[in-house]
Amino acid sequence: MAEGPIRLAPVYVEELVFFGSDDGFLYCLDAKSGELKWKFRAGPKDRRLPGNGRIISRWPIRCGFVLGRGTIYFGAGVFPEQGTYVYAVSTYSGKLLWERKVDFVPQGYMLADETKLFIPSGRTPFHTLLKKDGSNARKLGLVKVWSQIQPGGTFGVLLGNQLASGPSEDCSIDLFDAYGTSIFRFHAKQMVVKDDRAYLIQEGMVKVFDRALFPKEKPSEKIDLKGAELWSVPLPDASTLVLSDDAVFVACKRDLVVLNAQDGKEVSRISVRDPIADIVLSRERVYLATSTGWFYCLGPKSGERAVELKAFDPGASVEEVKPESVFSSLKGAKGYAFVLGLKNGSVLSQLLYGTDYQVIAVDSDPERIDRLRKKFDRGDFRSRIAFHCITDGSLPYQKYIANLVTSEKEAGDLEAFPAEEAKRLLRPAGGILLLPVQRDVQGWKPDIFPNQKLVRQNGSGFLKWIKPALPGAGEWTHFYANPANTACSGDRLIKYGPVEIQWYGEPGPERMVDRHGKNSASVYRNGYVFIPGRDYCYALDAYNGTILWEREIANFSRVGAYFDSGNMVALDDSLLVAAGSDCLEYDAQSGKLIRRYDVNKLFPQARKMAWGYLASTNGFIFGSLESPRSEVRRYDIKGASRMVWGNNRPVVCSTALFGLDQKSGKLQWVYHSSGKVVLNPTISIADKRIVFVESRFRLDYESGRGQLKDLLISADLVALNLANGRMVWRKHLQMRHITDVLYESISDGVVLLTGSFARDTSPKEREGRRKPDQVKRIRYRVFAYDLRTGKKIWEREGAPVRDYDLNSGHGEAVQHPTIMNGILYGPNFAMSVKTGRLYKGWKWRKSSNCAPKTASRNCVFGREGNPIMYDLKTGDDFKMTKVSRPGCWISILPVGGLVLIPDADAGCTCEFAVQISLALVPSEGKDISD
Numbered sequence: 001m002a003e004g005p006i007r008l009a010p011v012y013v014e015e016l017v018f019f020g021s022d023d024g025f026l027y028c029l030d031a032k033s034g035e036l037k038w039k040f041r042a043g044p045k046d047r048r049l050p051g052n053g054r055i056i057s058r059w060p061i062r063c064g065f066v067l068g069r070g071t072i073y074f075g076a077g078v079f080p081e082q083g084t085y086v087y088a089v090s091t092y093s094g095k096l097l098w099e100r101k102v103d104f105v106p107q108g109y110m111l112a113d114e115t116k117l118f119i120p121s122g123r124t125p126f127h128t129l130l131k132k133d134g135s136n137a138r139k140l141g142l143v144k145v146w147s148q149i150q151p152g153g154t155f156g157v158l159l160g161n162q163l164a165s166g167p168s169e170d171c172s173i174d175l176f177d178a179y180g181t182s183i184f185r186f187h188a189k190q191m192v193v194k195d196d197r198a199y200l201i202q203e204g205m206v207k208v209f210d211r212a213l214f215p216k217e218k219p220s221e222k223i224d225l226k227g228a229e230l231w232s233v234p235l236p237d238a239s240t241l242v243l244s245d246d247a248v249f250v251a252c253k254r255d256l257v258v259l260n261a262q263d264g265k266e267v268s269r270i271s272v273r274d275p276i277a278d279i280v281l282s283r284e285r286v287y288l289a290t291s292t293g294w295f296y297c298l299g300p301k302s303g304e305r306a307v308e309l310k311a312f313d314p315g316a317s318v319e320e321v322k323p324e325s326v327f328s329s330l331k332g333a334k335g336y337a338f339v340l341g342l343k344n345g346s347v348l349s350q351l352l353y354g355t356d357y358q359v360i361a362v363d364s365d366p367e368r369i370d371r372l373r374k375k376f377d378r379g380d381f382r383s384r385i386a387f388h389c390i391t392d393g394s395l396p397y398q399k400y401i402a403n404l405v406t407s408e409k410e411a412g413d414l415e416a417f418p419a420e421e422a423k424r425l426l427r428p429a430g431g432i433l434l435l436p437v438q439r440d441v442q443g444w445k446p447d448i449f450p451n452q453k454l455v456r457q458n459g460s461g462f463l464k465w466i467k468p469a470l471p472g473a474g475e476w477t478h479f480y481a482n483p484a485n486t487a488c489s490g491d492r493l494i495k496y497g498p499v500e501i502q503w504y505g506e507p508g509p510e511r512m513v514d515r516h517g518k519n520s521a522s523v524y525r526n527g528y529v530f531i532p533g534r535d536y537c538y539a540l541d542a543y544n545g546t547i548l549w550e551r552e553i554a555n556f557s558r559v560g561a562y563f564d565s566g567n568m569v570a571l572d573d574s575l576l577v578a579a580g581s582d583c584l585e586y587d588a589q590s591g592k593l594i595r596r597y598d599v600n601k602l603f604p605q606a607r608k609m610a611w612g613y614l615a616s617t618n619g620f621i622f623g624s625l626e627s628p629r630s631e632v633r634r635y636d637i638k639g640a641s642r643m644v645w646g647n648n649r650p651v652v653c654s655t656a657l658f659g660l661d662q663k664s665g666k667l668q669w670v671y672h673s674s675g676k677v678v679l680n681p682t683i684s685i686a687d688k689r690i691v692f693v694e695s696r697f698r699l700d701y702e703s704g705r706g707q708l709k710d711l712l713i714s715a716d717l718v719a720l721n722l723a724n725g726r727m728v729w730r731k732h733l734q735m736r737h738i739t740d741v742l743y744e745s746i747s748d749g750v751v752l753l754t755g756s757f758a759r760d761t762s763p764k765e766r767e768g769r770r771k772p773d774q775v776k777r778i779r780y781r782v783f784a785y786d787l788r789t790g791k792k793i794w795e796r797e798g799a800p801v802r803d804y805d806l807n808s809g810h811g812e813a814v815q816h817p818t819i820m821n822g823i824l825y826g827p828n829f830a831m832s833v834k835t836g837r838l839y840k841g842w843k844w845r846k847s848s849n850c851a852p853k854t855a856s857r858n859c860v861f862g863r864e865g866n867p868i869m870y871d872l873k874t875g876d877d878f879k880m881t882k883v884s885r886p887g888c889w890i891s892i893l894p895v896g897g898l899v900l901i902p903d904a905d906a907g908c909t910c911e912f913a914v915q916i917s918l919a920l921v922p923s924e925g926k927d928i929s930d
Contacts, residue, residue, distance in 0.1 A: 001036065002027065003388050004056045008109065011065045011072075016091065018072055020064055023048075024057025026074060026087075028094060038094030042076030042085060048388075049398035050503035050544045051078075055336065055360055055386060058082055058501065063106035066117060071097060073117055073131070075106025078914065079501055080882055086119065086134055100134030102127070105883050105913040108154030111163070118163055120154040122883075122913035126165050128180065140165065140180045143911035150909055151182065157193050159211065164191055169909040173200075175214065183215050184223045194243050194261075197230070204236040206250055206259065231264040242279045249286060251276035256288060256298070272296055325350045326434065326457040332356055332590065335403030335546045338425060340395075340417045343408040345372045352381045357404065358546075359385045362417070364393070395421040398502055399921070400897075401544040404432045411435040411444045411463055419445045427543040428896065429469040429527040437461045469526065469896075474856055476524045476893045479566020481854070483615045483622075483685035484746040486819040487890070491856035493897035496871035498923035499880050502898060503545035509906035509915045511536045513557055516809070517635030518644055518850075520561040521890035522902045525570035528588045529893070531902040531917070532556065532568060535633070537577065539591060542896055542919065549591030555580030555610075559632040560644040562741070562814060562889060563705075564652040565613045565680040569621075576621065578614040583623060595665060599625055602658070602667055612654045613683050618722070621662050622690065624654035624678060630704025645809040647740050647758065650705035653677035657690065659725060669725030679711060679742065682753065686746035689728065689787060691719045693742065693753070708755075709739045717751065719790060729790035735783065740813040747819045748833050750793065751785040754826065756813045758806055770804055777803040778813045780826050784836060794836035798829030801845050811850045811888070818844075820855045842872045850888035861892040865910070867901055880920055883913040897921065 004023030011018045016037065017029045024046075028037040043059030051060060059082075064074030072091050077084035080103050088097040104127050108120030117129045118140075126140045140163065141151035151174040156165040159175075166173040166188070173188045189201040198209045213228035237252040247267060248259040253275050258267040274290035281287075288296040296308055327350045337357035339347055342365075351359050363369050369389045376385055390396070395417060402425040426433060437444055437454070446452065449465040456462075474491025481487050511533040513519035522531045529542040535556045539548045556579040558567050567578035574594060577584045583597040599611050603625065612626035630652045635644070657671045657678060673694055682693040695711040712735050719728040735742075738755030745752045761777045778800055784793040805812045818825045823832060823839050827846040830839035844853055844860065851863040853870075860870040863886045866879040880899065886892050887904025894900075899920040905912070 003386055004060065005052075005054055007060070007062050008064055011067060013067055013091075018065055018067070018091070020061030020074055020076075022051065022054065022056035022060035022062070024059045024061065024076065026061060026064075026072070026089065026094075028091070040087075040089050040094045040096070042074075042087060043083060046394075046396040047398070048396055049501060050336070050401055050505070050546070052505040053546070054358070055388075055397070055401075059085065063108060063119060064110055066110045066112040067091060068112065068131070071131075073110060073112065075102075075110065075119060078105055078107075078504070078883070080104065081880070082501055086117070086129055088131070088134065098134050100129060100137075102129075102137060103882075104139075107913065109156075111156050111158050113158060113161065118156055118158065118165075120156060120165070121152075122154060123152045123169060123915070124883075124911050124913045125151045126156060126163060126176075138180050140176045141174055141182050149182075149185070150911075151185070152911075155190075157191060159193060159214075164193075166191070177217060181218060183218050186223075186225060189238075190240060192241060192243055197261075199241060199243060199248060199261075201235075201238045201241060201250075204234060204238070205232045206235050206238055206241065206248065206264070207232040208264065233259060233264045233266070239276070240279060242281055244281055249279050249281070251279055251288075256286070270298060325354055326455065326460075326462050327351060327354050330355045330357075330404070330432075333403065334548050335427070335541050336360060336401055336544055337404040337406065338362060338397075338402045338422075339406055339408060340422060341407040341409035342368055342372060345375055345408075347406060347408045348372065348376065348385065351404075351406075352376070352384060357384070360402075361385060361387045362390055362395070363387075364389070364391045366391075393417065395425060397425055398500075399424045399924075400427050400431075401503070402426050402431060403541070403544070403546075404434060406434045407436065409436070411437045419448050423448055423467070426467040427527060427541065428467055428473065431467040433463065433465040433467070435463045437463045472857075473896045474894060475570070476522070476895045477570045478523065478615060479521050479561065479568070479890065480745070480816060483617050485684045485743065485816075486745055486747055487816060487852065488818060488820040488855040488857070489893065489895045491894050491897065492858065494856045494858060494894045494899060494922060496859045496869060496873075496876070499869070499899060499920040500923045502543070502919040502921040504914075504916050504918035505545050506547060507531060507533070507538050507550075507917055508903050509908075512903055512906035513559060514635040514907040515888045515905050516644065516850075516907065517557075517559040518562055518887075518889040519904070520558045520566045520568060522893060522900070523566075523568045523570040523575075524893055524895040524900065526572055526588070527896060528570065528575075529895075529900055529902065530568060530570060530575050530588075532558075537575075537586075539575065539586075539588060540902075540917070542898060542900060545917065545919065548589060549586075551591060553577060553579050553584065555631075555633060557633040559635045560649070562816060563644075563649055563681060564631065565624075565683060567611075567614050569614055569616045571616060576614060576616060578611040578623070580628070581608070581610050583611050583614060583621065597621070597623075597660060597665055599623065602660075603656075603670075609655075612652065613657070613678075613680055615683075615685055616662065617685060619662050620668065620722070621660045622685065622722075623658055623660070624680065624683070625656040625658075626652060626654045626680070627702065627704030629702050646807045647813055648707055648709065649740075649814075650703075650707050651711070651742070652680045652705055653695070653699055653711070654680055657683070657692070657720070657725070659722070668723075671720055671725045671727075677706070677711070679715075682742055682744035684744045684746045684751070685722065687749065687787060688722045689719050689746075690722050691717065691744065691746065691751050691787070693733065693744065694718050707739070708742055709736070712736050712738055712742070717753070717785060717790065719751075719787070731785065731790040731792070733783075735781070738781065740778075743816050745817060745819055745824075746787060747824075748822055749787045750833050751787050751790075752817070752819070752824060752833065753783040753785075754780060754817045754824075755783075756780045756815075758813070765799075770802075774804050776806060778806060779803070780815075780829065782817075782824060782826070782831060782836070784833070793834075796831055796836045796838075798826050798831070800827035802848065809850075810848055811852075812846070815846065816852045816890075818853045818855045818860065820857065820860075825853065825855075825860070842870065842875050844870075851886060851891065852889070854890060854892050854894060856894035859894075861894055861899065863887075863892070866912075867892055867899075869899075881918070884916060884918065885910065885912045 002021035111118040150169040153166040161178040472492030474489030569576040610628040613624035740756040891904040
């Protein structure tokens, strides 16, 4: 019945069952017959997109349900910019009673007292609305990050006129009074209340407190709950608990522990095969749901297992497909296959059996939809197919999300679904149209599908068309976009203006490097985005968010990468990864390891080395040799943070550069920096040159790192011929004052070195600036050299807005420049690449947040809490989302006509409701929530 996942437990009342779905509908069923009484659609219109791996409404129902006096209350939507809503609907007719557009994310189980709704909002505080009309919105508590006060969590308990909510980011429960004031907070994973007792999971214990001793108003002194404790039982693995009249049921990994509710004595312990995720009590039975999809039904009195079943029967399957199916060539393909127009389900069977696609079956006939839904309602395929009944001829889906568009009907019979819409649905750079056509049909709508082919299979004809890449689509193939390190994708499709969500979902923060670790950036090419984690890599379809593959890669993490170089390169159809001593090449679609390049085999005479710098262009792979001890692979406050935060941090250096032929893997040339070292952050490639800074300072082999104040005492700028590694020119550098960071970029035939340092400033320089009495200030200096000759062209100094913050962890002194349209943009300065003249247009006025800027051809992106888009012409800007945040380094990629924001906020405790990866796309309308 529903056309999307159901995230919340149904509600049963007065012989009616209510449930909401990610398809954006609230459903009301007759409890006895299962007949649909009515359904109500949330959101202003029917619009669908990929969310958490399924095709769902832009306004999914993930908050509810509260019933009372003939009214059901619920919330919908994830992104306030796209519209998030709270509704009151008649339980008997489905008629809208009131609608309130809100500026938070309604997520979780709602609560209510006589007059108010208490609405959870994910990682952020609860909100309240009046039940009568949804007015008088109020937030319960404020997040104070640096004070470690972070109220939030999706679960709550009403205690009279008080609300206990949590657990928050710091694993605390907050108790609020009727006015939204926090009375007190305490650490706990979960709290359940019955009568005057509060049952908690706290610090590896199950504890029970006398709730009568909880404060009724905010006390003047710190609260000590020890006096209220009635009993406690040590259960280190306790994760969740529920109560019956006389027992406490506690999930402890694979054990269900039953305690006496009065004194805490253990009554029984029952083991199951998988970790317990949730517990439900009903009619003298205990139901367990496990993390692997198994369900158990236990008799609570005898402890005997009554039922044990899997969520989906792995033995059931749809009918087998003949191997000569036209879809055989797509075996193993992942993503979304749209079948527009159904007959008997034959194409659905072929796709489910022969591919790994999520199948979206679309038809205008409700009876045919119902018949085929029942046919495929079995086996593991159940989770891979969704039926959408669309009767008005529209295709209300986000553009670019289909990997395959096909049909069970002839192309000429698809008048209900316009060809232009099918083309709009297809993913650029490889989306496939494959439609059955009559034998004598040589072409179908060639003006819409140019260069189509007619494919024959068992006497049948199929129209095949592959959608090309979008003209003007940009790429981000290296750490700073390209081997020239411009941090500009060149994308011409993204322009300043409204954006809408393209997709959102995994990966989340679980496997990511802490945001303060400033890991190497994600990379993108040909519709694939590759996301680095903690010794882990994800490959996604950039247009619909499908995870194509994921795998652990030893020695892959590169913490503090801006003091080093990137270690990922996206090629046309593969990914290069530098990890330890290896460069690994993976197939972009399947993740299959294609080849391995080991520097210790390439250079057997050298000491054990690691692969440092990594780049690729013109069919060659370029790398460097560095000490295996030079890289920081783990982020921790005591260790790696000292290598990342603050000023005068050491940079990673290499002892040799080399070039390989990509196809053969043969070494083409080697440049040994005899007695010298190459500064990894300064290696760049453009116009058949590889250019870098080389220092005569001798480094200890074990560390492989050096401070700029030492490295730049005697250093040269060196250019090599990219084809053979021979030196083209060498120029001595005079920049001993650079101490904090040194980057190199190439643009318009100019080599640009951007360095930072702190120096004493004059009263005139400090006039009108913050902290005018502080003498020492951060300064950036840019040096420009002719790429062809090495001749110095110009140099100029710039001052960031927060130049007084000498040792900030928010990167005031380490910002990487962005170069676009002949202008170099740094924090609060902009200069002509060719002349060094100050640019009078837009300036990047860096906020207190860490991340540097990235750019498309037309606009700039950055982080000021949330992701921001800047207009270069007017200086205007706006927050693209208000409930998520990018990472602390390069994590916004304007590529392929999209704005990609892979998750990079692991460890963040700030007030952001969701932690997800997402993609945005320029809006097709002025107000996308209308």
